[in-house]
Amino acid sequence: MSLNHLLLGVTRDGVTGYEIKRAFEEGLRHMWNAELSQIYPALERLEERGLLTSAKAPGERGSARRVYKLSPQGQAELELWLCADPVLHDERHPFLVQLALLGGLNDYRQTLKYFSGLEALLRSRLQAMEFLEEKWRRHDPSYPEVGGAAEFHMQLTLEFGLASARAGLECCRKGRRRVEMRLKAAEGTRESHEQER
Amino acid sequence: MSLNHLLLGVTRDGVTGYEIKRAFEEGLRHMWNAELSQIYPALERLEERGLLTSAKAPGERGSARRVYKLSPQGQAELELWLCADPVLHDERHPFLVQLALLGGLNDYRQTLKYFSGLEALLRSRLQAMEFLEEKWRRHDPSYPEVGGAAEFHMQLTLEFGLASARAGLECCRKGRRRVEMRLKAAEGTRESHEQER
DNA sequence: CCGTTCATGTAATCTGTTACATGATTTA
DNA sequence: TAAATCATGTAACAGATTACATGAACGG
Numbered sequence: 001m002s003l004n005h006l007l008l009g010v011t012r013d014g015v016t017g018y019e020i021k022r023a024f025e026e027g028l029r030h031m032w033n034a035e036l037s038q039i040y041p042a043l044e045r046l047e048e049r050g051l052l053t054s055a056k057a058p059g060e061r062g063s064a065r066r067v068y069k070l071s072p073q074g075q076a077e078l079e080l081w082l083c084a085d086p087v088l089h090d091e092r093h094p095f096l097v098q099l100a101l102l103g104g105l106n107d108y109r110q111t112l113k114y115f116s117g118l119e120a121l122l123r124s125r126l127q128a129m130e131f132l133e134e135k136w137r138r139h140d141p142s143y144p145e146v147g148g149a150a151e152f153h154m155q156l157t158l159e160f161g162l163a164s165a166r167a168g169l170e171c172c173r174k175g176r177r178r179v180e181m182r183l184k185a186a187e188g189t190r191e192s193h194e195q196e197r
Numbered sequence: 198m199s200l201n202h203l204l205l206g207v208t209r210d211g212v213t214g215y216e217i218k219r220a221f222e223e224g225l226r227h228m229w230n231a232e233l234s235q236i237y238p239a240l241e242r243l244e245e246r247g248l249l250t251s252a253k254a255p256g257e258r259g260s261a262r263r264v265y266k267l268s269p270q271g272q273a274e275l276e277l278w279l280c281a282d283p284v285l286h287d288e289r290h291p292f293l294v295q296l297a298l299l300g301g302l303n304d305y306r307q308t309l310k311y312f313s314g315l316e317a318l319l320r321s322r323l324q325a326m327e328f329l330e331e332k333w334r335r336h337d338p339s340y341p342e343v344g345g346a347a348e349f350h351m352q353l354t355l356e357f358g359l360a361s362a363r364a365g366l367e368c369c370r371k372g373r374r375r376v377e378m379r380l381k382a383a384e385g386t387r388e389s390h391e392q393e394r
Numbered sequence: 395c396c397g398t399t400c401a402t403g404t405a406a407t408c409t410g411t412t413a414c415a416t417g418a419t420t421t422a
Numbered sequence: 423t424a425a426a427t428c429a430t431g432t433a434a435c436a437g438a439t440t441a442c443a444t445g446a447a448c449g450g
Contacts, residue, residue, distance in 0.1 A: 001409080002291040009298035018429055031293035038410060040431060063418050063429050082299055083307060086315040087291035088322070091361075094199040094284035096228035096354045101206035102279055103350030110280060111350070118283040125285070145375075152379070153300030153308070157293045160368045164288075167364035171357045178342075182349070198437080215401055235438060237403060260401050260446050 002087065003034055003042055004051075007068075008078040011052055014069040017043055027132055027154070030161030043068050051077055108183045115176040119169060126165035129158060199284065200231055200239055201248075204265075205275040208249055211266040214240055224329050224351070227358030240265050248274055305380045312373040316366060323362035326355060 010020055017039045024033050034042075046052040051074030057067045070078070095118055102111050136155070137143040144155050207217055214236045221230050231239075243249040248271030254264045267275070292315055299308050333352070334340040341352045 002289070002294050003409080005298070006294045009294070009301060012301060016429075017431090028297075030288055031290050031297060033287040033289065035411065036429090037412080037431080037433095042409095063416090065429065078298065079302065082295055082302060082311075086295055086311055086318060088315075088318045089289065089291055090230040091227055091358070092199070092230065092286065093228050093357075094286055096357055097199050097203045097206070098279055098283055099357075100225075100228060100351055100354045101202070101275065103345075103347035104206060104209060105276065105279060106346045108346070114279075114283055118285075121283060121285045148300075149303045149305070150300035153297055156372050156375070157297045159372065160290075160293055160296075160365065161288070163364040163368050164361060167360040168357065171353075171360050175353050175356065178353075200437080213401075214403090232439065233401090234403080234405095234440080239437095241403095260444095262401065 002032065003038070004046060005078055005081045006032055007039070007042055007046060008051060008070055008074045011068045011070045011074075014067045016057075016065045016067055018065070030129055030164075031157055046074070050074075108179050108186070111179050112176060112183070115172050115179065119172040119176075122165055122168045122172065126162065126169065129161050129165065133158060133162070199229065200235070201243060202275055202278045203229055204236070204239055204243060205248060205267055205271045208265045208267045208271075211264045213254075213262045213264055215262070227326055227361075228354055243271070247271075305376050305383070308376050309373060309380070312369050312376065316369040316373075319362055319365045319369065323359065323366065326358050326362065330355060330359070 007020065010023065015023075017036060020039055021034070021036050043052060043054070047054050047068070051071055052068045053071050054066050054068045057065045099111075099114065102114060105111075133143075136146075136151075140146050140151070144159075146152050146155060204217065207220065212220075214233060217236055218231070218233050240249060240251070244251050244265065248268055249265045250268050251263050251265045254262045296308075296311065299311060302308075330340075333343075333348075337343050337348065341356075343349050343352060
């Protein structure tokens with residue numbers, strides 16, 4: 001399972017559940033997300049299976065923290081997953097389901113409104129990734145050809161996120177233009193019908 | 198929920214669960230998927246809530262079929278969803294998690310292998326969509342500016358699917374090239390080290 | 395007669411979300 | 423002292439997958 005393997009990968013140097021959640025919010029959103037209520041039990045189960053070890057650490061602030069760390073068995077399991085085939089999930093896009101079904105409404109104005117809304121959402125998502133990119137660039141001016149393998153691979157995944165958002169935005173723009181054409185054509189037809197009378 | 202609304206949208210003209218599953222396999226894969234074991238109970242629940250009606254139809258072949266049809270309440274609920282804001286799910290891409298964590302392996306050859314595998318998967322996914330496109334074009338030569346609103350909106354969703362797969366493939370190619378450069382650079386360094394001795 | 399497709403379902407399990415409960419520490 | 427952040431969890435529910443059970447009709 002992806003979350004389990006992500007947790008294994010992320011606990012190489014010892015982290016708490018809370019820190020993992022923050023990592024999702026700060027720089028992993030384009031590949032995965034999970035709530036704390038999913039993370040904590042998942043970490044516990046991985047420890048039961050011997051893939052992680054945990055230790056209580058005196059909390060510098062807040063209450064006591066539980067730091068999880070990858071075990072040798074966990075490392076082995078992780079490598080197995082990484083060296084296996086890439087896992088391509090089925091696509092599940094509510095926004096595309098909506099677009100498809102908008103066809104049944106026969107109201108191109110509604111489709112236009114839909115495209116505006118989608119564009120705004122995709123723009124803000126893209127922006128978040130571009131901010132992250134800039135942060136990384138400030139941190140290491142050789143970006144994007146950063147030296148470390150870990151940073152380089154993270155950068156590679158961000159490229160997928162950026163490309164996906166940009167492709168979506170381009171589809172929005174093209175789609176909107178096509179819908180506008182249809183609307184104009186329909187109005188033209190109506191006018192010419194009115195002139196006929 | 199997306200599946201429920203998809204089922205509402207797809208039962209406008211009366212369909213069976215089995216036919217819906219086939220629709221997923223034939224032309225809806227780029228936006229959603231569901232198993233029969235999820236579809237049947239979902240249809241039942243929608244009928245209980247009065248959003249669908251069902252009727253037994255004598256099966257031309259096989260056993261008796263249950264044909265579901267959108268009710269006026271279902272239509273109202275569907276329109277509500279369609280006129281609300283576009284729903285953008287969190288991104289969850291196991292293949293990106295893998296790419297990110299491959300950084301920890303420090304083995305660029307493994308990353309190269311990963312890119313080959315991913316490229317093959319994305320290519321076959323793209324091909325399936327291109328076949329679908331061709332099928333639609335044969336069926337209506339005015340494709341992609343097809344006349345009916347329903348067909349046009351389906352075509353719009355396919356554009357998103359095509360763009361996404363193409364963007365992914367382009368990322369693979371660029372990524373692979375960058376990894377190859379790093380491998381070459383590493384080998385060059387090793388050789389010069391060997392000459393030094 | 396055997397495999398495929400048509401056709402509908404159940405059960406167990408896994409994955410993920412929302413809401414709730416608790417409490418310490420820091421900053422304004 | 424109130425709000426924000428750090429920190430860990432539980433419970434109930436919703437969404438999705440896998441495995442299993444059943445049976446009719448059709449083509450070879």
